[in-house]
Amino acid sequence: MTIEEYRVALAAYLAGEPALQRWRGQHYATVPEQLAAHTELIRLLYDGGWNRYGWPVAAGGLGGDERYRAVLYDELSARDLPVPGPHLLLETLGPAVTHFAPRLSATYLPRFLSGEEWWGQGFSEPEAGSDLAALRCRARRDNDHYVLNGQKLWTSYGFGAARLVCLVRTGTTESRHRGLSMIMVDADAPGITVRPITLASGRAELAEVFLDDVRVPADRLVGAEGQGWAVAMHLLQWERGMYSWLSSTVLLSRLRALRDQLVSRTSLSDGTVRRFGQVYLDVVALRSRSATTVRRLAMGETIGPEASIDKILLATAEQGVYDAARDLLAPSVDVGSDVSAADWRAEWWYSRAATILGGSAEVQRGILADRVLALPGERS
Ligand SMILES: Cc1cc2nc3c(=O)[nH]c(=O)nc-3n(C[C@H](O)[C@H](O)[C@H](O)COP(=O)(O)OP(=O)(O)OC[C@H]3O[C@@H](n4cnc5c(N)ncnc54)[C@H](O)[C@@H]3O)c2cc1C
Structure with missing residues (x-):
């Protein structure tokens, strides 16, 4: 389907599908309520194929480039429908995981696109925000696993996320950005504690994540060991x-x-x-x-x-x-x-x-x- 055909077909669907009415003008008192409703909307969009355009076929998509995704967000908003919250993380993390770890995106991106799960971005730490290269969460290699210890902070939609894409230190503390690696961690792995952070608004949109001796298979690396900074810079183009x-x-x-x-x-x-x-x-x-x-x-x-x-x-x-x-x-x-x-x-x-x-x-x-x-x- 060309981009023009996609826009016309999507607009007609969004205007005419009665099942979409339940997401219009809705107020969700809490973030878990909002995320539950939004993942159901993602499921509906996935079943119709609408949110699969713009993602590679190998990762559960229907092909095409970023413009299809841009049209999806444009049309949802123009038809008074919410852009589902997890799509903010999909846009931030999906392109980098697909580019640097196609095998991981073939396994997990279809679950994200279908609303079965979403992922969190584990970059920031208590002492590393603007100065991200100062991060201290450590990943020590142990045969075919990494063992993670440290803390992540301000993880958007981190509570309830199935996977966390974490920037971790595999090199020495002094190695700054050269000693970093990106790795995808299952949020339910033993040793992980995710605590919601309630903001001044009263809504718990963010979370803090504690990692204590968390064992992660080495094949969960996104990119090579030591390539984490390059992956993060690539990712920022979509995040921004x-x-x-x-x-x-x-x-x-x-x-x-x-x-x-x-x-x-x-x-x-x-x-x-x-x-x-x-x-x-x-x-x-x-x-x-x-x-x-x-x-x-x-x-x-x-x-x-x-x-x-x-x-x-x-x-x-x-x-x-x-x-x-x-x-x-x-x-x-x-x-x-x-x-x-x-x-x-x-x-x-x-x-x-x-x-x-x-x-x-x-x-x-x-x-x-x-x-x-x-x-x-x-x-x-
Ligand atoms: C709503 C929200 C959602 C977020 N979601 C995520 C997420 O999902 N995953 C994640 O990893 N992180 C997330 N973050 C964290 C975010 O990336 C950091 O808050 C941000 O990078 C700033 O870092 P910091 O909070 O440590 O502030 P600091 O780096 O401590 O900065 C404090 C102040 O100093 C200023 N400053 C610092 N360095 C310089 C400099 N070199 N030049 C000029 N001024 C400077 C800053 O502008 C700021 O005003 C989120 C934050 C918020 C508020």
């Missing part, structure tokens, strides 16, 4: 590029909801219209950039450090939209007890993290200054 596109589709749909709430009022001030226009432009700027990135990824180009531009535009647009909703609908987002206010509130809280997750805004600007613009360093 495709993730930004996916998020832009959600932002557009939320802007439509905000518009509908605003126009139901008797009058709108010039200031309200101007503010709405400004955040709309932020989202359009994000989408223009992000569409180019998706096309480049689809053509097999390397985006490299330029993906930081997408990440900064995303953080700006995301915080802009939810700040505008909070201000323009005041005081309902802060104190409203209806479902719509609860949703805006949860999203506003989450948008605070937009300048932190996947690499902080300051660090992205540093990458652009050093590696894209090649600006001279600061003089002491």
Whole structure:
């Protein structure tokens, strides 16, 4: 199916399928409730083949490139359906696992695509976030296994994830990024404890993971031993590029909801219209950039450090939209007890993290200054 045929067929399906109605306008009070509902939506999309486009046949997909996935997110959001939460991790981890460990993706990606399981990203640690090369979670080789010890932190949807794709240290502590490896770990392996972290919003979206003498077969490596940094850099192109596109589709749909709430009022001030226009432009700027990135990824180009531009535009647009909703609908987002206010509130809280997750805004600007613009360093 060509990309144009796919869009037309998908749009017709999403508009006409009565079974999809149960996911429209739903409010989920807790993250486990949301994930249970979203994995059922993934199952339905899988049964119809819709979320299998854009993934290799060998990994349970139906072939095609990133543009098919971009169209899926665009159409879901345009039809008032949620982009299923686990797809955020699918876009982050799926391409790297498929590229560097095709055997693992042949076994496990079909389960992810069918909603049977999702994976968590185990990179950050208490002392390693922006400075990821400082991570200390150790993997010691023991014949045909690695034995893992350490802690991971801020794992999105980590509670309930079936597998954790972890960046671990196989070299010496001093080896920094040269001594890292990527490995896929079963979350139910003996020695793993996953604890949900409840955020200021009251929602437990993240988790901390403790690994105590966890034995992982050596054939679970993603890439070769010592290649972890290269795998992580490859992965970041999707974590910052495709993730930004996916998020832009959600932002557009939320802007439509905000518009509908605003126009139901008797009058709108010039200031309200101007503010709405400004955040709309932020989202359009994000989408223009992000569409180019998706096309480049689809053509097999390397985006490299330029993906930081997408990440900064995303953080700006995301915080802009939810700040505008909070201000323009005041005081309902802060104190409203209806479902719509609860949703805006949860999203506003989450948008605070937009300048932190996947690499902080300051660090992205540093990458652009050093590696894209090649600006001279600061003089002491
Ligand atoms: C909602 C959310 C979801 C997340 N999901 C995941 C996940 O699924 N998996 C995962 O592994 N991690 C995840 N993270 C962790 C995230 O990647 C880290 O929080 C992020 O990389 C920043 O690291 P840190 O929190 O250790 O902050 P730090 O690195 O300690 O940074 C603290 C402050 O110092 C600034 N700073 C640090 N270094 C520099 C520098 N060189 N130049 C300028 N300023 C600097 C930062 O911008 C920041 O303001 C998530 C985080 C959040 C908030």
